[in-house]
Amino acid sequence: xxVTTADFIEKKKRGEKITVLTAYDYLTAKIVDSAGVDAxxxxxxxxxxxxxxxxxxxxxxxxxxxxTKAVVRGRxxxxxxxxxxxxxxxxxxxxxxxxxxxxxxxxxxxxVKIEGGVEQAxxxxxxxxxxxxxxxxxGLQPQSVNVYGGYKLRGKGxxxxxxxxxxxxxEEAGAFAVVLEKxxxxxxxxxxxxxxxxTIGIGAGKYCDGxxxxxxxxxxxxxxxxxxxxxxxAELGKLAREAVEKFIEEVKSGKFPDEEHSY
Numbered sequence: 001x002x003v004t005t006a007d008f009i010e011k012k013k014r015g016e017k018i019t020v021l022t023a024y025d026y027l028t029a030k031i032v033d034s035a036g037v038d039a040x041x042x043x044x045x046x047x048x049x050x051x052x053x054x055x056x057x058x059x060x061x062x063x064x065x066x067x068t069k070a071v072v073r074g075r076x077x078x079x080x081x082x083x084x085x086x087x088x089x090x091x092x093x094x095x096x097x098x099x100x101x102x103x104x105x106x107x108x109x110x111x112v113k114i115e116g117g118v119e120q121a122x123x124x125x126x127x128x129x130x131x132x133x134x135x136x137x138x139g140l141q142p143q144s145v146n147v148y149g150g151y152k153l154r155g156k157g158x159x160x161x162x163x164x165x166x167x168x169x170x171e172e173a174g175a176f177a178v179v180l181e182k183x184x185x186x187x188x189x190x191x192x193x194x195x196x197x198x199t200i201g202i203g204a205g206k207y208c209d210g211x212x213x214x215x216x217x218x219x220x221x222x223x224x225x226x227x228x229x230x231x232x233x234a235e236l237g238k239l240a241r242e243a244v245e246k247f248i249e250e251v252k253s254g255k256f257p258d259e260e261h262s263y
Contacts (some may be wrong), residue, residue, distance in 0.1 A: 005176035017208025029074030117166020128174035136170035140182035155183035203229030
């Protein structure tokens, strides 16, 4: 049976770290699920990683639904979380309920994630009251990158108080967990100790209740850029490139296919 929102809360109570990775397709979902990850986030980062967009802004509901369906088909045990794309919830509570409900109905995912704190508390509450589990997302919010003027560290100086208020608002609205992105580690620690729901960090230090990374970043497949918070656990991009080069060489030289690979 897949991991549930209740399992997330219990893991925090037990002090057990939560693991989350992204996946955008069936094969990747099978890999991370079989490895034992707690949750799979079908992030709108697929716009940059899988579709070649320059940011997450152009990603549509249709694209998110298409990819999430594939991920759900590949999982057995992990929770699947649908990342609500830009303007699928910011335009009002009614739109948010309809789009999030569509996500659950059409893909079979278990929850949705939305960006925003105090300003999205009403929306989070309405979604939860409609039977739709919500993971919050505060700190650096990639869908607001044009407002920020880049992917900058958040939560320093006067902004620290605002992010604490955002965290409280997300929890009070009924979210089962919250992503803390690109904020100082000590601020993440304070928020984690303050909340009863799990915090999932990405560039937020070691004190969070769990961690999330983009799969393609951590295995070295996405090489366009590498944020400071990304740890490379493999260099699959390099290995794949070498394999393709070897294939080209062997085809051109007549070495492949040989007798072993012929009928």
